[in-house]
Amino acid sequence: MSATTMLKLPDAVRMDDAPALWKRLEAGLRAEAAQVRSAAGQQVEIRLAELQAFDSAALTLLLSAARLCKAEGVQLVLHDVPAKLRELARVYGVAELLWPEAAPAQLV
DSSP states (O other), X not given: OOSSOOEEOOSEEOTTTHHHHHHHHHHHHHHHXXXXXXXXXXXXXXXXXXXXXXXXXXXXXXXXXXXXXXXXXXXXXXXXXOHHHHHHHHHHTXXXXXXXXXXXXXXX
16 A cells, blocks of 8 residues: 555445546546655555445446556556456456456466
């Protein structure tokens, strides 16, 4: 974990909540990325432990967050990811975008 404050998602993320939540998350991500870079860090972290109710909007937010972090020159790291969210990401085929360790092993 970095020396900076870890961002977190609320207990519910639904399609109706996504636009307002993204505005807050985007501002937090940009501020956190700037702080991390100024401390020679490489990771921005989001805690998902409180996330209980969600739909595919949660994946959209996290993918947008990962894209923004990449553009800011830092890596997004997700903590305390609910198993149901990991499964939803796998079903939608985006798990490896959020958790690179989820990518299938390459045959050499």
